[in-house]
Amino acid sequence: MPQLTRRAPSALVVALAAALTLVGCGGSSNDDSSNDAGGDDSSARTLVVDASFDLKTADPGRQYETTGSIVTKALYETLLTFDGDDVTQPVDGLASYEMSDDDRVLTLTMNEGHTFSDGSEVTVDDAVFSLQRVQGMMGNPSFLLDGVTVEKTSDTTLTLTSDEPYPALPFILPNPTLSVLNQDVVEANGGSTDESDAAEAFLNGESAGSGPYILDSFDAASQVVFTANPEYSGEAPAYGRVVLRNVEGETQRLNVQAGESHIALDLNPDQVAQLDADSVNVIASASRFVIFLFLNQDDEVSTVTSDPDFLEAAKLAINYDSIVDLAGEGAVRPGGFIPSLFNGALDAGAGNQRDLDAAQAALDASGYSGEQVTLGFPNDITVQGMSLQSIAESVQAQLGEVGINVTLAPAPVATELDAYRGGTVEFGLWYWGPDFPDASNYLAFTPGELVGLRAGWTVDDDPTVADLAQAARVATGDDERATAYQELQVAQNASGPFIPLLQPAQNVATATSIESISLNPVWTIDLGKTR
Amino acid sequence: MAQDTSTTTATAPGGGGHPLARYLVVRAGITVLLLFGVTLTTFILTNLIPADPVQAVLGEQAAANPEIVAAYRERAGLDDPLPVQYFTYLSNVLQGDLGTSQQTRQPVADELGRAAPATIELALAAIVVSAVLGIGLGLWAALKRRTIIDQVIRLVSTVGISIPLFWLALVVYYVFFFQLGIFPGSGRLSPTLTPPPDVTGLYTVDSLLAGDLPAFWDALSHLVLPASVLGLYTVGLLTRFARSAVLEILDQDYVRAARAKGLPARTVVTRYVLRGSLVPIITVLGMAFGSLLSGTVLVEIIFSWNGIGQYSYAAATRLDLPAIMGVGLVVGMVYIGLNFIVDLLYGLIDPRVRVS
Numbered sequence: 001m002p003q004l005t006r007r008a009p010s011a012l013v014v015a016l017a018a019a020l021t022l023v024g025c026g027g028s029s030n031d032d033s034s035n036d037a038g039g040d041d042s043s044a045r046t047l048v049v050d051a052s053f054d055l056k057t058a059d060p061g062r063q064y065e066t067t068g069s070i071v072t073k074a075l076y077e078t079l080l081t082f083d084g085d086d087v088t089q090p091v092d093g094l095a096s097y098e099m100s101d102d103d104r105v106l107t108l109t110m111n112e113g114h115t116f117s118d119g120s121e122v123t124v125d126d127a128v129f130s131l132q133r134v135q136g137m138m139g140n141p142s143f144l145l146d147g148v149t150v151e152k153t154s155d156t157t158l159t160l161t162s163d164e165p166y167p168a169l170p171f172i173l174p175n176p177t178l179s180v181l182n183q184d185v186v187e188a189n190g191g192s193t194d195e196s197d198a199a200e201a202f203l204n205g206e207s208a209g210s211g212p213y214i215l216d217s218f219d220a221a222s223q224v225v226f227t228a229n230p231e232y233s234g235e236a237p238a239y240g241r242v243v244l245r246n247v248e249g250e251t252q253r254l255n256v257q258a259g260e261s262h263i264a265l266d267l268n269p270d271q272v273a274q275l276d277a278d279s280v281n282v283i284a285s286a287s288r289f290v291i292f293l294f295l296n297q298d299d300e301v302s303t304v305t306s307d308p309d310f311l312e313a314a315k316l317a318i319n320y321d322s323i324v325d326l327a328g329e330g331a332v333r334p335g336g337f338i339p340s341l342f343n344g345a346l347d348a349g350a351g352n353q354r355d356l357d358a359a360q361a362a363l364d365a366s367g368y369s370g371e372q373v374t375l376g377f378p379n380d381i382t383v384q385g386m387s388l389q390s391i392a393e394s395v396q397a398q399l400g401e402v403g404i405n406v407t408l409a410p411a412p413v414a415t416e417l418d419a420y421r422g423g424t425v426e427f428g429l430w431y432w433g434p435d436f437p438d439a440s441n442y443l444a445f446t447p448g449e450l451v452g453l454r455a456g457w458t459v460d461d462d463p464t465v466a467d468l469a470q471a472a473r474v475a476t477g478d479d480e481r482a483t484a485y486q487e488l489q490v491a492q493n494a495s496g497p498f499i500p501l502l503q504p505a506q507n508v509a510t511a512t513s514i515e516s517i518s519l520n521p522v523w524t525i526d527l528g529k530t531r
Numbered sequence: 532m533a534q535d536t537s538t539t540t541a542t543a544p545g546g547g548g549h550p551l552a553r554y555l556v557v558r559a560g561i562t563v564l565l566l567f568g569v570t571l572t573t574f575i576l577t578n579l580i581p582a583d584p585v586q587a588v589l590g591e592q593a594a595a596n597p598e599i600v601a602a603y604r605e606r607a608g609l610d611d612p613l614p615v616q617y618f619t620y621l622s623n624v625l626q627g628d629l630g631t632s633q634q635t636r637q638p639v640a641d642e643l644g645r646a647a648p649a650t651i652e653l654a655l656a657a658i659v660v661s662a663v664l665g666i667g668l669g670l671w672a673a674l675k676r677r678t679i680i681d682q683v684i685r686l687v688s689t690v691g692i693s694i695p696l697f698w699l700a701l702v703v704y705y706v707f708f709f710q711l712g713i714f715p716g717s718g719r720l721s722p723t724l725t726p727p728p729d730v731t732g733l734y735t736v737d738s739l740l741a742g743d744l745p746a747f748w749d750a751l752s753h754l755v756l757p758a759s760v761l762g763l764y765t766v767g768l769l770t771r772f773a774r775s776a777v778l779e780i781l782d783q784d785y786v787r788a789a790r791a792k793g794l795p796a797r798t799v800v801t802r803y804v805l806r807g808s809l810v811p812i813i814t815v816l817g818m819a820f821g822s823l824l825s826g827t828v829l830v831e832i833i834f835s836w837n838g839i840g841q842y843s844y845a846a847a848t849r850l851d852l853p854a855i856m857g858v859g860l861v862v863g864m865v866y867i868g869l870n871f872i873v874d875l876l877y878g879l880i881d882p883r884v885r886v887s
Contacts, residue, residue, distance in 0.1 A: 048722045056635050064590050138602040143592040195602055200636055219645065220635045221845055222837030223718070243722035247835045250701065251717055254709045260716040380848060414850040415582040421594060435592060450595050 047239035047530060048261040052385075053246035055220045059203040060179040061133050064140035066433075066524055069176045070244065071224055073523040076179030076209030079108050079127060080170055085285075085520050087437035088343050090170040094122055094180055094210070095158075097173075103165035103476055106173075110156045115231045116182040117207065117214045128152045129183040131160070132193040141177040144435065167476060168438035175436055176523050182208040212237040212528030222246050226527065237528045244527070249385050256280055256509045263517065264509040265525065268385030269328025272507045280509050284330030287384045287506035288521035290339050291391060291431045293318075293375075293499040298456025302426040304373055306456065308495075309366035315352045315499055316359035317402045323394055323501050327386055330505025336489025337432075337445045337500050341521055343478060344439035344485030351500065352493050359402045372407045373399075376419060377429035379410030384504040391501065392429050423454045437521055439485040443469055445498055446488070455497040465491050558874075562867050569863035570624065573856050574617050580850065585609065587850040588633055607633055620856065629860065630853035634845075639857035642842065647861065648732025649719060650831070650838030654823045655733075656758035661765035661819065666812060668766070669773020670805065676778060684770060691767025700760045700833040707756055714756045717835035721749050757834040761827065765819040772815040776808035783807065809880050817873040821866055 055067040060076050063069065081093035090097070095108040114122040131150045135142055148169070149161045160169060172178070181191075185208040190198030207215035212234065213226035226242040247255060252264035253271040257280055267275075272282055295305035295314060304310055324333045335346025375395065377388045389410060396406040406427070411419075419425050432451070434441045444450040446469035448459040459466040468491050472484035492498065508525070510517060518529035585603055586594055593599045604610050608619060620630060629639040672684040708716045719734050720726055727737040727746050734750035780786060781804060789803045827840030835841075839858060846854035 046723050050717070062636075064593070138599050140588075140590045140593045140599075142599055143596050146596075195606075204637065219837060220637075221642075221646065221842050222835065223722075245717060245722065245835060246837075246841075247717050248832055251704065251833060251835060254705060255716050258709050258712070258716065260708075261722075412582075412848065414587045414848065415580060417586045418582050421586055432591075435590075444591075450591065 045239045046241040046243060047263070047527070049242065049244045049263040049265065049525070049527065050247040050252040050255055050261045051244060052248060052252075052266040052382075053220070053222075055224070055246070057200055057204060057220065058207070058215060058218050058224070059200040060177055060181065060209075061130070061137055061141070061197075062139045062200055064177055067244075069523040070525055070527065071218075072176040072179055072209075073211070073525075074213045074226055074242070074527040075207040075211045075215055076176065076181065077114065077122075077211050078174050078176060078179050080173040082174050082437075082520055082522065084518055085341075087171070087341060087521055090174055093174065094127065097170055099167070099170060103167040103169075104162055106160040106166075106169050107153070108158050108160070110158075114210050114233050116185075116210045117229045117231050118182065118185065119231055120182065120184070122180060122182075122210050124152050124154070124156055124158050126183045127180050128158050129186075129193065130180045131178060133181070133186075133191065133197060134178060136193040136195065137197045138195055141175070144172050144175065144178065165474060165476065167481065168436060168440045171438040172436040174522060179209060179211075182210075213242060216241070232528075234528070238531045242527050249382075253509070256511060259511060262511045262514055263525070263530070266382075266385050267507045267509055268382065268387075269331075269505065269507070271385065272328065272509065275509055279512060281512060281514070283508045283510070283517070283519065284328075284505045285519070286330060286332040286340055286503045288339055288341060288437070288503070289383050289431050289433050290334055290337060290503055291383060291386075291388070291429070291501050292337065293395065293501060294425075294428050294430070294451075294455040295497050295499075296423070296426050296428075296456045297458075297461055297497050298423065301424055301456055302373070304368065304371050305426055305497075307366045307368070309362045310368055311497060313359045313362035313366060313368070313402060314399060314404065315493075316355045316362060317399050317404065318352070318395065318499060318501070319354050319398050320348075320351065320501065321354075322398070323391060326390060326394060327502055327504045328507075330507060332503050334500050334503055336486075336493055337498055338439050338442050338485060338489060339434070339503050339521075342434075342437050342439055344472075344482045344489075346486055346489045350486075350490060350493075356402060363402055363404065368404070370403065370405055372405050373427050374407045374409045375427045375429060376409045376411065376416055376425045378413035378416045380412045383431045384506050386504045388429055388431075395429065420454060423456055425454075428455075434521070439481065440473065442485075443473060445492065445496070451498075457497050462495055465496060558871055562871070565867055566860065566863055567621075569859055570621060570856060571617070573859035574613075574620070574852075577850075577852050577855050578613060582850055584633055584850045584852055620853075624860070629857040632846075632851055632854045634849050634851045634854070639853050642854070643839065643857050643861055645732075646837060646839045646842040649836055650824070650827050650840060652719075652733040652735065652754065653757055653761065653827060653831070653836060653838060654820065656754050657762035657765065657823050658816070658820055660758055661762035661769055662816060664762070665766045665769025666773045669770040669812075670777055670800070672770065672774045673777035673781065674800075681774075685774070688767040688770035688774075691763045691770070693767075694763070696760065696764060697829040697833065699763065700757070700830050703756055703760050704833060715749070715753050719750060719753050719836060720746065721753075724749055757830050757836055761823055761830050765823060768819055768822075769812065769815055773808065773812050776811045777804055780804050780807040806880065810877060813873055813876050813880070817869050820869055824862055824865060 051067055051070065053067045054065040055071065056065055057063050057068060058071050060072040063072055078093045079095040080090040080097055083091050092111060094114050095110050098107045110124050110127065116122060128150055131145060135145045147162050147164065148166065150158065152158050186199045189202035204218050212229055212232045214229045216225040216227045218224050223243060223245045228237050228240045249266050249268060249271055253267055253274065255261040256264040257275060272284065275282060295311050296302050297306045299306040320333055324331050332340055333348040333351065334340055335348050335350040338345045375392055377392050379389050392408050396408055399406050420428055420430060446452050447457045447462045447466045468488040472488045475481040475484040508517065508519060515531040518526040520526065585600055589599065589603060608616060611619065623630060631637065632639055632642060635642065668684050672681045675681050707714045715721060724746055727734060727741045727743050730737045730740050735747060735754065738746035738750055786799065786803050789799050827838060828844050830836065831838050831840035832844060839861065843858040846858060
């Protein structure tokens, strides 16, 4: 063919490739080193944080997700808070507190000097309105203040009163969902203290808080941008602007390593192992999540798993250390269902231990004759970047060593959740993230309670553990409560259907330009304290 | 062209108005029926999933609280029988209301309005890259048939079709962003930059309209990697179709006649060969655009591209029925619209289609 046909298409291809490369080199932001973006002027510096979003809303009273807590913690303040990652003792926030001797009345006295981003003062009326709004909207977090009456008692004090002793209340109030909002602003934009509240759309566009940042833009699917709040009464944040982006785990690793982001919040152990320690710092610590197995005790669901000897055989056949090793550095094994971070936690040594001979004997006593036992678990979510699939495969292999035949039944969380909460799963692998950092949240794992019933475990099945649970519920004082919860867990380990396996590590990778970060099991990271 | 059309109009059998007008009316009717089918199918399939959206939305404690569950079900209209839910949805759609996301409680139309421009920008860039490369390579391979160039192009196109998109996206991200640092990483714009004022939602266009050249280059450079990954599959597909279409045309008598008349090669290729092979190429291009839309899910997740792909993934995993329905409707409209455009282009390119 003539010359044109030889040259034109090839020239086109080469020209296109050259143009693309030129665009890449010319427009790349990769070489502007966002690690030190803006130099020393804090107002010009941008902090880039990558996270795997489960974000739904920026309305504190409606959010109840990990990312939602990060967002609202940056925008708002709570009446009480925690100091750093220590969740064993609440400290003053917008208010100081005093609990009555019978643990029924919590009196909060507002501290002076806190202002909202519009310059108005934070008052006791704002606090009462905010808590009553959470109660009245009947949203996800409303249960936190179930049975609690919130009242203004003076111009500087309010009380939270419950009919039953509620010693966990001071531990609940630091939750960012119970943030204090500017009542005038919220009410002017549709806010109310009942189900008619319509302020969410406004709060997804603008914030009405007194936190270190104000909301610049919000997109629940992709990113949230914050700018510093000039009215913030605490120490001014080190970064004038923060971009919190929705980025999947592997991309987070590459971004933080390349300097595209400053902080990566959701790396699994394998990804952490691939990081270059010279350019990235890693903080690996036990997370608040407990991954556990349960065997259904309802014999209508399974005649195999409801057999006490079979249950014991399973507990004795699990290789707990090997499962924790699987989760990598920073993961720990809890001794019971309460995570190691909280008062009342048991040491790992007090938990069940592997004993294959004893497991075999228990299995023989159960009369088990090789029936398939189906292990259900969600396979499209990760817990701190860790897939439940790998744990399920380990469990299958370990139980197989004593002759228990396990069939894995992974399913999307949306469908598996139904079966799990409906109590129809024979053998399950799930996780629990605490609603608040207090041992009482784990009473859900006792007979006749929320999670206990999912495992077919009723009060009649185990009145001894039910009595211990009640004793723990009414115990007062840190030491007495800790002892009661530890006794409960020892009994639960012996006869209960739950097998706590591990707390996966929370791996946070930071660029070397980051001097310090403030992590916490309730709100993950305090962006305002990143230096 | 215009003369041809009017001739056709005058001689069209059956009468009853302008044929193009009749055609448009029929197509509009079919479009409405198709969209109705899309909503019905999506609604039925989503409700067949053995899962309760309430459980997917509410937390552990809230889902166990009957008052909270009742309030949520009432607010979301889940207490109504399924047919009532569907017809309520349909009547709202007719008024431009796609419902409210069960997860974010934001209007689905608003959310799709924010996500759609990102995907449109990505898909347009990908289709431009793939059309230029695919047609160019296919033409080149056909003109150089049975040479080493032909063999290499065919091999490359086969590889392009065969490579899993998510794997390619990760490799491209790793090599061109992480290792070589030629292109930027996640998102549509560097986090240090402020997005341009929203006019079209396409950052490249809006930044130009605002006269913000740094933002334009930044947006363009962010577009290159995901668009190239997305376009590569289509390049392979188009190359193969373009090659076979051109080969078929090259053997036609009218092409031989054109050559025999001594017409310049450029004229033979552009006016006779390329035009003659455009009908099958456009058909594939239309289909390829559909593939691009489905391919955006993985690419958008890996490149943190806040478009419809990322939105639909979140909607599906969280069982957010109104959002799933909204995505189905928008994607359905795009497909139908695209088919319509392709049909019109047939008439424009091939007089035989116009006459028929």
